Amino acid sequence: MDIKENVDLSDYSTMRLGGKARYLAEADSETKIKDLVSWARQRSLLVVMIGEGSNIVWRDEGYEGLIIVNKIDGFKVISKDDKSLALKVGAGEIWDKLVEWSVKKNLTGIEFLSRIPGCVGAAPVQNIGAYGAELSNVLVELEAYDTNLGKFVTLANKDCAFAYRTSRFKTTDKGRFLITLITLRLTKAKPKPPFYESLQAYLDEHKIRDYTPKNIRQAVIEIRKIKLPDPSVVANNGSFFTNPIIISEQFEELKQKYPDIKGWPREDGRVKISAGWMIEQAGFKDVHDQETGMGIWWGSALVMINEHAKTTADLLAFKQKIVSKVYEMFGVMLEQEPELLP
Ligand SMILES: Cc1cc2nc3c(=O)[nH]c(=O)nc-3n(C[C@H](O)[C@H](O)[C@H](O)COP(=O)(O)OP(=O)(O)OC[C@H]3O[C@@H](n4cnc5c(N)ncnc54)[C@H](O)[C@@H]3O)c2cc1C
Missing domain, CATH: 3.30.43.10 (Uridine Diphospho-n-acetylenolpyruvylglucosamine Reductase, domain 2)
Structure with missing residues (x-):
């Protein structure tokens, strides 16, 4: 070894x-x-x-x-019919290569998740999502080494406790399962509107009316190129904060005070509010903090960047400045999206 x-x-x-x-x-x-x-x-x-x-x-x-x-690689189609195709993918494969492959085959299901960095095996951990789509919509099951039982197990979608940017792998069973393979089912139908606001705006602006997986992927890539820094050039973890979910009464109160506040009602009656909007209002967009060497990306207030920070303590100090100011203004506690390990 x-x-x-x-x-x-x-x-x-x-x-x-x-x-x-x-x-x-x-x-x-x-x-x-x-x-x-x-x-x-x-x-x-x-x-x-x-x-x-x-x-x-x-x-x-x-x-x-x-x-x-x-580093477990490999793609294997395990079944297909007129409407869909199921495939197993090794956890070490690069996620976006999988998306590229599926789009080339004209399959629908993960094109909205284009250009998300990272490996296939990490995708279930935070139930990766973007532009209104989530991995949990297409994941059938996954295989993992269960370190508690000391054997390989198969977990069905319903056993993974998926929710917005989370799963049992990030919460109750953090670290227990070492994911080796995932099985996805992708469909042969076209992606169906309504699409996420910013995606639809891009499609309209570019007069794209043929909603193929290829066109959706291309649009998502173009939007993301502007909104998110390339981690190989600028050190970052993508969105550093998740969008908080609050009760509708609190949202109505905030709306009285901040009529422009952005929120999306959820099926459970609560409201998901824009962390990026609050961070911007708190004065942090495109900030370059000399004290910590950290900053906020000009294209998105959600993205913390490491400009010349030396330590994680610097990062945490900068994060705390944002969290405290947002709490002071809105009474909402921001949650960190990337995991602080161990
Ligand atoms: C520029 C940028 C944009 C991003 N955009 C998005 C986005 O739009 N949506 C989104 O959801 N995320 C986004 N992310 C976050 C990130 O890309 C995803 O969470 C991705 O799935 C992480 O993959 P990774 O291989 O880098 O995982 P790592 O960072 O290596 O690991 C993340 C977590 O998963 C665990 N893990 C990793 N692999 C396995 C495995 N095989 N078995 C068990 N546990 C494992 C790790 O222990 C850790 O807890 C973005 C990040 C960046 C830098």
Whole structure:
């Protein structure tokens, strides 16, 4: 087993911060995962599995256990009929390559999730979503190594406790399942409107009326290129905050005070409100904070960027400035989207 020691964690997070990992290894098969977990268990070490590190903030203290980077690849079509196609995909595949593949085959289901960085295996962890679509709409089941039971298991969609940007893998069973494969069902129908406001605006502006998976993907890519910094150029974790969900009474009260506040009613009667709008109102859009070396991306107030921060403590201090100001103005507590590990 090729296990590296004292590895810089900043190379394993697109925010490029964090201390050192005691041990790190790549795994491109189920057998390797099992062997690595048992190696760690023999030494009483914690284990965490990662993909590309685009949704992780590592602590300055580093990670005292073993990090397993998932490199399991492969796409396999397992069934198809006139209306749909089901396929199994290795957790180490790059998510956007999968989207590109599905669009080339003219399949619908994940084109709205174009250009989301990271690996396939991380997608269920926060139930990745964008432009009104979520992974949970197309995921049939997944396979994972259950570190509690010490064996590989299959979990159906309904067993994953998916919700807005979360799942059991991010909450009650954080760290327990090392995901190796996912199964998706994609359809042969065209994407159907109504589309997300900004996407529809782009389509209208560019007079795109043929809603094919290819056209939707292209539109999403173009919008995202402007809105989000490329992590290979600017250190960031994408949206740093989730949109808070509040009760409708609180939303009505806020609307009295801030008539322009943006909110989307949900089926459960609550309202999802725009974290980006609140952060902008709190004066943080396109901010460059000299004290911490952190900033906010000009294209989106949701995106925190690392301009010259040295430590995760700097990042957390900057985050706290935003959270406190937004709470002071709106009485709403912002939640961080990327995971602070360990
Ligand atoms: C510019 C930018 C834009 C983004 N846009 C979006 C967006 O629109 N929507 C969205 O939802 N997210 C978005 N993200 C966040 C991120 O891309 C996703 O969360 C992605 O799924 C993370 O993939 P990763 O491989 O980098 O995971 P990592 O960052 O490596 O890991 C994230 C979490 O998943 C766990 N994990 C990873 N792989 C596995 C596995 N195989 N088994 C078990 N646990 C695992 C890790 O332990 C960690 O807790 C964006 C990020 C960036 C930088």
